Amino acid sequence: MKRVYFSINGIGYGHASRLLQLIKLFLKKGYAIYVSTYNEGYIYLSNYFKNIFTTHGINYYFDEEGRLSFKKTIVYGLPKFLIVFPLHLALEIRNLKKINPELVISDSRFSTILTSKLLKKKSFVIVNQLYVEIPRIAPMNVLLRHLKRLSERIFFELWFWSCNKSDLILIPDFEPPFTISSNTLAVKSPKDLKKIKFIGPLINVNNNSTQNNFNVILIMPSGTMQERLIAIKRILQNIHPLINSNIKFRILTGLHKIKKITNKNIEILPWIKEEELTNLISEAKLLILTGGHSSIMKAIVNSKPMLFIVPRAHTEKQKNALKISQLGCGLMLYLDELNPEFFKNSVNEMIQNINKYISNINKIKQYNKNIEILNTMNINYE
Numbered sequence: 001m002k003r004v005y006f007s008i009n010g011i012g013y014g015h016a017s018r019l020l021q022l023i024k025l026f027l028k029k030g031y032a033i034y035v036s037t038y039n040e041g042y043i044y045l046s047n048y049f050k051n052i053f054t055t056h057g058i059n060y061y062f063d064e065e066g067r068l069s070f071k072k073t074i075v076y077g078l079p080k081f082l083i084v085f086p087l088h089l090a091l092e093i094r095n096l097k098k099i100n101p102e103l104v105i106s107d108s109r110f111s112t113i114l115t116s117k118l119l120k121k122k123s124f125v126i127v128n129q130l131y132v133e134i135p136r137i138a139p140m141n142v143l144l145r146h147l148k149r150l151s152e153r154i155f156f157e158l159w160f161w162s163c164n165k166s167d168l169i170l171i172p173d174f175e176p177p178f179t180i181s182s183n184t185l186a187v188k189s190p191k192d193l194k195k196i197k198f199i200g201p202l203i204n205v206n207n208n209s210t211q212n213n214f215n216v217i218l219i220m221p222s223g224t225m226q227e228r229l230i231a232i233k234r235i236l237q238n239i240h241p242l243i244n245s246n247i248k249f250r251i252l253t254g255l256h257k258i259k260k261i262t263n264k265n266i267e268i269l270p271w272i273k274e275e276e277l278t279n280l281i282s283e284a285k286l287l288i289l290t291g292g293h294s295s296i297m298k299a300i301v302n303s304k305p306m307l308f309i310v311p312r313a314h315t316e317k318q319k320n321a322l323k324i325s326q327l328g329c330g331l332m333l334y335l336d337e338l339n340p341e342f343f344k345n346s347v348n349e350m351i352q353n354i355n356k357y358i359s360n361i362n363k364i365k366q367y368n369k370n371i372e373i374l375n376t377m378n379i380n381y382e
Helices: 014-028 039-045 070-099 110-118 142-163 190-195 225-238 274-283 293-301 315-326 340-352 354-367
Strands: 003-008 032-038 053-055 103-107 123-126 168-171 196-198 216-220 248-252 261-263 266-269 286-289 306-310 330-334
Touching (some): 003 014, 014 032, 014 123, 032 039, 225 248, 225 306, 225 340, 248 274, 286 340, 293 315, 293 354, 306 315, 315 330, 330 340
Parallel strands (some): 003 032, 032 053, 103 123, 168 196, 216 286, 248 266
Antiparallel strands (some): 261 266
């Protein structure tokens, strides 16, 4: 039996949820699967599989307004990273030597790309962000701007160099011009495009999806637990003008240690499995998101318009939400600028024009070719 080793970025649930579909596909084809992850990726996948390899995690840090704090991330996160990253390298080398897989698939994990190259293993990297823009809200002088650009360039060079060490760079997104993550993808030269393949969304689809038969709005914040809770708190502070409306709000917390809470027309839900999540998305009229890539893919595949409440200074989420707005598939608001009247008007505007948004989303879906993922990877599974 051929062995495939999955190494998954564990920050938030997004990377784990999209790789879950790919893991199931490989299992269906008869492969032996091994999984390595950490943090919330480990919590998520432990609900489906046993004996997952795990280690110390890496985190980002946010302020009370939900803004990514570059300063806190450097002060608290960098020292930990300098300790944890060598540990990741050592553990990945140990795992790969012990398992000896025929194929290594890394979702946005630098350590696994390097170790698979070192051990001469066939490897693919799945990634939706190649260029990382350092968040900055306050005005910058010339020196700070120069240092920011230099830091971004150095990180891009390192990250792209490592991704380029893999046999293929797989983008779980739609092909241009409908690539949602287009503003965070970059290449150094045209020849690099030979390694890049767009494999489409890795999303579970409800084939019995309903269209707009329910006045349900599903709130799906993404990211770390800290990010999600900040977003939920801010939304709950501004939702009261719609409390007595005919709209039912369902809020996904992603938390395991709470029970379902119902208050008037608001349901607050604990962590749920992917199959149940797919059903909830199917029942919703529209989704309220914070800009995570995997959540956007789920919305598009299920033809659901999107209202974004984006944390300021999270550049990837901002750019994802901006692209959706430009494509006419949703609206974007900033989390720290949210107020009750603005929230109510945005929700009402989207409901009144729901068919326009759905039509634009369906244009993207029709353009996407249903690519056979394993064939794209050039894998012989017979």
